[in-house]
Amino acid sequence: MKRLMKMRDIREALRSLFSTPVTTDFPKTRRPPEAGFRGKPLFDEAGCVACGSCGRVCPSGAIRVHDPKPGASGRKARAGRRMEVRYDACHFCGLCEENCITGRGIRMTDGFDLALIDRTLASELIEKEMVFCEGCGRGVTTAAHLRWIRGRLGEMASANPSLTRIQQEPRLTFPASPAAKPPDRGDDVKILCPDCRRKVRSAGG
Amino acid sequence: MTEPAALEITHPEFWAGDLFRIHAAEGRVVRLDVVTGVRHRGIEKLAETKSWSRLIPLLERICGICSASHPAALVRAVEELAEVRPPERAQYIRTLSCELERLQSHLLWFATLGHLAGFETLWMWTWRYREELLVLNERISGNRLIPSLIVPGGVRRDLDGDMKAHARRALEKFRPALDLLDSQLSTDPVLRSRMRGIGVLDEETARKNGAVGPMARASGVALDVRKDDPYFAYPWVDWNLSLRADGDVQSRAEVRLEEMRESLDICVQCLERMRPGPVLAELPRVPAGMAVSRVEAPRGELFNCVVSDGSAAPVRLQIRPPSAPNLKAIEAVCPGTDLEDIAIVLASADPCTGCAERVTVIDASGAAGPDPVRLSRVKTARSRTA
Known part of the structure; x- marks a missing residue:
């Protein structure tokens, strides 16, 4: 049994002499990760x-x-x-x-x-770039997000003036402070957050 | 008679920080106390704050080695609650992932054994072959250790293109590792003498302490969730249960080695039998209710209990991992063992702190006490009505 083990060890040693080492390269090379x-x-x-x-x-x-x-x-x-x-x-x-x-x-x-x-x-x-509500001044979402939604909705986007305006006006400017007057139907063409849009549409007229 | 000397082994690197309190006298172990709670991380509580999809990455981190089994146990319960049937192909990929995990976990066990028994070469050999498995895991799932593959409803990634052939080749390349381990176990007289007749856990003690997994199977307890409560693709592939009767460290090594051969065969069968098709079914809203599930993790039976109130996150998730009962069994084995053998005996249970860190109350008579969580809830309810 002991001789058998010796033989095995010698074989392992000989193989290690003539084969590439198991250890990775030095100095370090970056192993590319799998796909x-x-x-x-x-x-x-x-x-x-x-x-x-x-x-x-x-x-x-x-x-x-x-x-x-x-x-x-x-x-x-x-x-x-x-x-x-x-x-x-x-x-x-x-x-x-x-x-x-x-x-x-x-x-x-x-x-x-x-x-x-x-x-x-x-x-x-x-x-x-961020889009702000022209009613309350709160951030709505980004212009890129609105444009992406518009692209997904296609012609259905016309139902929402925010989406129409984001398409028409490449560079948006917003008032420094929120509008002082309460919203009315005329404000529907503005870029509004969902809360303000609801208020405008339920303002009657 | 001399007072038993207390020997405390505490080191962060020692099996992820289990605390074994070993009482020894004249070179022999008198009593072993396993102290849990050293590394409590509150994962069950944290799970209550995570939605179903965000829960998987958390559970994978209970233990880096059992990172496929923990999500597997959860998805079994969630799919039962939501009444979802994952596609057949997903079941095969899940099984493949779980068996790859078993292969690398058992290899890690052999590495630990080699390291503790002073066979550093055995350690290096196993590490070298384990690397190939980890690279395969990376190819299949995108990560070496944490696959993030199993999700409620199926798997996140399909085996695309030439992946099947690649996996077959990688598994065949792995086969010599098992022959090497086999020759070591059967021919090396020193290694055998370190393992034969050491840390004997008889069948009755194993049953009494609720031992699970390879630990129980090495003691002649035919217990395997993959056979008893088949899940994923296990009922569709052929494999045998490995069983030994002696219950010593050698038997545990043999059971694990045999299991690795079976795992390899299961992997190959999964790759052969999977047919093209979808891999992910839509998960509807998880309704209110409770479900229990169990899977066979590399260390043994892993049990999950999920309670949902119909919201996006579980109300309660209880995990009973395999290391906890196995540590109880090892406590029963240790008295009378030589201090020189104790490291191997402890390691032969494959203890995992990440797994076992759950709270158990033991009263003076040694019997398991009531669940502290339940006690606290009863007290709250009582204070409310008072």
Whole structure:
């Protein structure tokens, strides 16, 4: 039995002498991950409409949606919606990619070497132009999101003046403060949030 | 007679931080206390705040090794509540994922055994072959360890294109690993002497302590959820239950090795038998009600109880993992064992803290006490009526 074991050891030693080592290359070379690997999630500037659905499904809260605060004035009020993904909190489940409404807004890339010394750097941001309600001044959603909805609805989008105007006016400007007067039927042509739209349409006339 | 010396083994790297309190005298173990609660993470409570789809990534993290079994147990319960029948192809892919998990988990067990018994080469060998399994897992699911594949209604990814052929090749390449382990177990006299007749758990003690999984099967208790309560594609594939009667560490190793051969066959059968088709059925709103489910995790029976009130998240999710009863069984085995063997005996139960961290009350007589959660609820109800 002992001789048998010796033979086996010698065979193993000889094989190791003439074969490539099991250990990986030094200095380090990056092993490309397999196709379909769920790595570092990245927003796609062209595909993302900043609707915020990825932030809603994210189980670990790694994707955050920062909206400008209602009532903020000046430069802040005109700031867009910022979508942030934090790699230090992400656990790479891929639910964001799966639930993306456009299907190409956020992608799981093949990045896996994400170690950092400074934790605050572990984030990616994109910003999208925000649309505000001309009635109450509250943020409605992003212009890209409204345009995407318009594209999906086709001619049915004409029923909603917000969607029509977003198509007609490439660059939107909003009043610095919300309208002082109560809404009436004439306001229906404005860009409104769902609450204000309801008020306008039930104002009678 | 000398007072038994207390030997506490606590280190964060020691099996993910189980606390074994070993009372020893003259080199022999007098008593072993398993202390749980050291790494309590409150996952059951956290689960009540997560919607059904966001629950899966949480449950996968109870234990990185059983990351397919925990979601599997949940989806069985959820599908029973919602009365969803997942597509046939999804059932095969689920089975494949669960068996790949069993293969790599048992390999990890052999690696631990090699490491603790001083057979570092055995450890390195198993690690090398396990790597191939993890790469296959990455190819199939997108992640090496946490597949995130099994969801209520089916699986998230299909095996596309040449994946089937690739998986077949990878599994065949893995077969020599099993022969290597087999030759080690059967020919190496040193390894055998470290395992034969050590940590014997007889059938009666195994039954009394509720041992599950390979631990019970090595003691002659024919217990396997895949046979007793078939789920996924297990009733459609041919496989045998591995059983040993001796109940020592050697038997546990043999049972695991045999199971790995069966797992490999199950994987190959799944790949052969799956037909093209959908992999995900629509999950309707989960109605109010309660469902229990169990699956065979690599360490044994994993039990889930899900209570839903019809909302987007469960009201209560109770998990009974396999490590908890196995640790109770190992407590019964240890008295009389040499201190030199205790590491192997403890490891042979494949204890997993992430798995076992649930609260149990033991009263002075040694019997299991009432559930503390229930006691607290009764007290609240009583305070309300008072």
